[in-house]
Structures are given as C-alpha cells and as structure tokens.
Amino acid sequence: MFQQYGHEVRFVTYGNADFFKSILDASRISVDCIIDSGKISRILKIRKKIREGDQNVVISFLETPNFLACIATIGGREWKLITSERSSNIMSFKNAKGRIFNWFQRFSDAIVCNSKNGQCIWEEHYPMYKDKLLTIYNPVLLPEVQALYQPRKDGKLHIVVAASYQYLKNMDSLIEAVNLLNFNLKSYLRVDWYGRIEVTAGNKEAYNAALEKINRYQLEKIIVLHEETKDINQKMSEADFVGLFSQYEGLPNAICEGMSLGKPIIMTRVSDYNVLVDEKNGFLCDAANPQIIKEAIENAMKLSVEEIYYMGRNSKEKANNLFNKQIIAEKWLNLIK
Structure with a gap:
C-alpha cells in the first residue's frame, strides 16, 4: 500500500517464515532476515539494523516486533515509530511478559489498533497512552478470484x-x-x-x-x-x-x-x-x-x-x-x- 503511494518500503524480519516472500519479491520490496537463536544477541542485532537505517518511519506489527522496535529507539532517533497492535487477548495485559513489553510502548509515537475493541482494552489498562492510541482497520486487498460460486x-x-x-x-x-x-x-x-x-x-x-x-x-x-x-x-x-x-x-x-x-x-x-x-x-x-x-x-x-x-x-x-x-x-x- 505504501509503495503504491510513492514510498520506499523495506522489511526486517527475524524468523524463517517466508509465506509472503514471493509477493514481496514480485513487488521488489527488500527483506532483511536476521537469524540468531540467542535472545539478547538477536535484540542487539535488530536494534543495530534499525538504528543504522536511513528511514523516516519504522512501523512494527505484533508484540515482540513492537518491543524490539521500542528498544531501538533508546538513545535518541530522528525517525518516527508507529507500533501496531493486532491482538485483543486480555492475557497479554496481565502476564509478566505482556506488562514488560507494554511498558516499552511509551517509546512509540503512535499505537495503532486494528479494532475498536482492541483500542478500548488498551485505554482501560494503559490510560497514559490514550492520546497516542487510534484504530485503523486493515484494508482488504483481494487478488482476482476465478472461482464460480455454486450455492449449496x-x-x-x-x-x-x-x-x-x-x-x-x-x-x-x-x-x-x-x-x-x-x-x-x-x-x-x-x-x-x-x-x-x-x-x-x-x-x-x-x-x-x-x-x-x-x-x-x-x-x-x-x-x-x-x-x-x-x-x-x-x-x-x-x-x-x-x-x-x-x-x-x-x-x-x-x-x-x-x-x-x-x-x-x-x-x-x-x-x-x-x-x-x-x-x-x-x-x-x-x-x-x-x-x-x-x-x-x-x-x-x-x-x-x-x-x-x-x-x-x-x-x-x-x-x-x-x-x-x-x-x-x-x-x-x-x-x-
């Protein structure tokens, strides 16, 4: 979507999953994959990768990538950070890992929820983030479908x-x-x-x-x-x-x-x-x-x-x-x- 509006897009990942790789390759969107089994060393490598980039905006999706992106902001930066929340699982607001990760959200400039329900949960548990919370639904971008529907x-x-x-x-x-x-x-x-x-x-x-x-x-x-x-x-x-x-x-x-x-x-x-x-x-x-x-x-x-x-x-x-x-x-x- 961003590419279609004239912006350069790059991805940084830290896992072997490549389900969407062919789609990104077809769109000539580069993907840097950082593989490291050590938790601390992986954090440091991703932090370094982000901080060495010349980007204007970093957008992260899901709990762990949001945490990694927030870690990368520490020490100052000139780019904007937008973290994006995809889950409304109440347990992520109650368990120790979730509370630690959510504490680091203070370093983001905006927290985008993809449902109004999700935004309400965030506002309930973290009212101090209220001014940077907003909801943006996911766009639905469907490929051409050839199927001929036959009812029942x-x-x-x-x-x-x-x-x-x-x-x-x-x-x-x-x-x-x-x-x-x-x-x-x-x-x-x-x-x-x-x-x-x-x-x-x-x-x-x-x-x-x-x-x-x-x-x-x-x-x-x-x-x-x-x-x-x-x-x-x-x-x-x-x-x-x-x-x-x-x-x-x-x-x-x-x-x-x-x-x-x-x-x-x-x-x-x-x-x-x-x-x-x-x-x-x-x-x-x-x-x-x-x-x-x-x-x-x-x-x-x-x-x-x-x-x-x-x-x-x-x-x-x-x-x-x-x-x-x-x-x-x-x-x-x-x-x-």
Whole structure:
C-alpha cells in the first residue's frame, strides 16, 4: 500500500517464515532476515539494523516486533515509530511478559489498533497512552478470484474457516457443536478449515487434538482440516459461509476478506463483531457455548439460496464501507507525516 503511494518500503524480519516472500519479491520490496537463536544477541542485532537505517518511519506489527522496535529507539532517533497492535487477548495485559513489553510502548509515537475493541482494552489498562492510541482497520486487498460460486454444492452448506491450529481458535467448540447436530442434518454440512498446522516449530498439539476428536465422533467427512493455502480467497469464494469461532481476535482478516467476497458470516462475539455482523449478513455465537454455535449453524442451514445471496450482498456492502483502501491509506499516510 505504501509503495503504491510513492514510498520506499523495506522489511526486517527475524524468523524463517517466508509465506509472503514471493509477493514481496514480485513487488521488489527488500527483506532483511536476521537469524540468531540467542535472545539478547538477536535484540542487539535488530536494534543495530534499525538504528543504522536511513528511514523516516519504522512501523512494527505484533508484540515482540513492537518491543524490539521500542528498544531501538533508546538513545535518541530522528525517525518516527508507529507500533501496531493486532491482538485483543486480555492475557497479554496481565502476564509478566505482556506488562514488560507494554511498558516499552511509551517509546512509540503512535499505537495503532486494528479494532475498536482492541483500542478500548488498551485505554482501560494503559490510560497514559490514550492520546497516542487510534484504530485503523486493515484494508482488504483481494487478488482476482476465478472461482464460480455454486450455492449449496452437492446439496450441502459449505463453511470455510481460515485460522491457524491453536487452541484459542476454538476448533474444539466447533467440533462439539457439529456433533450436536441432528444425525440427518450433519449429512447436509461441510466445514473446511485451512490453517498453519504447526503454531510453533514442531508443535502440532492443537491440530492433533482436533483431528483425534473429529475421528472419534466420526465427523471426518463433515469437518475437514487442511494445511494453509495461498488460494484461501478462492476457497472462500466457493463457500456459502465464512466462519470464525475464536475465543479472542484482533480484527479477523478472514472475516473481512469473506465479507469483501460477498459471503455471509458466522462468527463468535470477538473483536468488533457488533460492527462486522448483524442479522442482515450473518449469525453470531459464543465461543464457549457449543450449543449456541450449533444453533447458528442450524440457522444458516435453514436459509434459502436467495437468502444466502441477500446476506452476501449485505456483507459486501458493509466491507466496502469499512475496509475502503483509499480511506485507510489516507489515515496511514497522515500518520506517517
């Protein structure tokens, strides 16, 4: 986005993940990757890299990068620092690590939250930061999608979920909810979940637990777990609904993208749910209550094809108003001045 408005963009990373590397390469955006297994030495190397740069603005995303960027400011600097918060997990405000990292946010010039809910949580726990807190939604930049949507393909309601396999994404409650459905109704449902299987290197615990429960309940033809895919927008476009069942979220990109693709939504009451979803474009449910999730799925399954299309059009209209690229770009451009 910044590049399209005439700004030079560079990335500094400290991990091996390269999911977006091909996209950055295609845009000729350089990526400097600093690999160091030592925590202290990694902090020092990243601090040095940032301080040796000739940038006007540094923008960091997520808790640890925000901390590293704040560390880099100590000793004076001529560049502006914007830290960006993506999570609304209340535990990050209560545990020791979170409190330490958040203390260093005093060195940032602005703290950008990607949901109003997230900003409210920050204001509640850190009122001293109130004047530099603001909310900017993520723009939804979708590639061209070739999929031809076929409502209720094979006579089933198709729900796509795009989320990594970690416990807070709440696969367990979704599985329990589907298992509560009437036996005959189950045969008219298909849920496809796409996401990163290893939350951290070698850690497949949540994925394996979900897979075991799906097999134990004999739901393997109803709930199908897939690895992450770069074609997720294609998968969403082919679905009847896009779902989210998380316990906590910042702004859920999958829901924003699903809305922009004109899909009705089923989601738990997380993040800015009251802005994203109402009775005209989807159904809300509670993360901790499989019975309520089951009822939301049942309500979706009762819809006619015409009603699915109606909800999808309302989702797209909401998305056009909330995630307009030009409006969001103007907010960021004003911030980096």
